Amino acid sequence: AQRVTQPEKLLSVFKGAPVELKCNYSYSGSPELFWYVQYSRQRLQLLLRHISRESIKGFTADLNKGETSFHLKKPFAQEEDSAMYYCALSHGSGGYQKVTFGIGTKLQVIP
């Protein structure tokens, strides 16, 4: 079955320290992976997707098929990065696409 695992419910880092939010997935096909972010009192929104290979707000994520991972990284954490982060996997067949989410990691950046 398709599954997205985020092992840490809470990650606390000091401002200026590196950040790594872990995400592992299980899927037999070719994965489409995303990171979504939910800031306080805001809607859940897309942060980045693996297909774009882009950097958004200093965050990057590389798909590692060998390790089935899609970890989110940022070299220097900022206070405004404090939020809930969800890793997600889009998958399906026969024209039906589902999106499965992990349980989320709350990132707390300490000033």
Add this chain to the structure above:
Amino acid sequence: DGGITQSPKYLFRKEGQNVTLSCEQNLNHDAMYWYRQDPGQGLRLIYYSQIVNDFQKGDIAEGYSVSREKKESFPLTVTSAQKNPTAFYLCASSWGGSGANVLTFGAGSRLTVL
């Protein structure tokens, strides 16, 4: 403003009552989704629909029902059969299909059963 509108924002229900949550989008998206968000459990898929008049059960469909009579609307009914309905419900939409299936989310509806 293009986007997804969910209503009501807050809803209280007595046990044994059905309640319907509204979700409307003006993004011309084909696919629509309902998720339930509980602390420590992330987002769990209830139902999804790729096209009008067609929908599929997600991972936790028991006690819920949906309809998709119009492209822009995907209402969710929480029935009395749902054993633990108190939760935060999120509606989302996308262009659908494979290849960067990006979801746009509504602001959510919080249901409390008294």
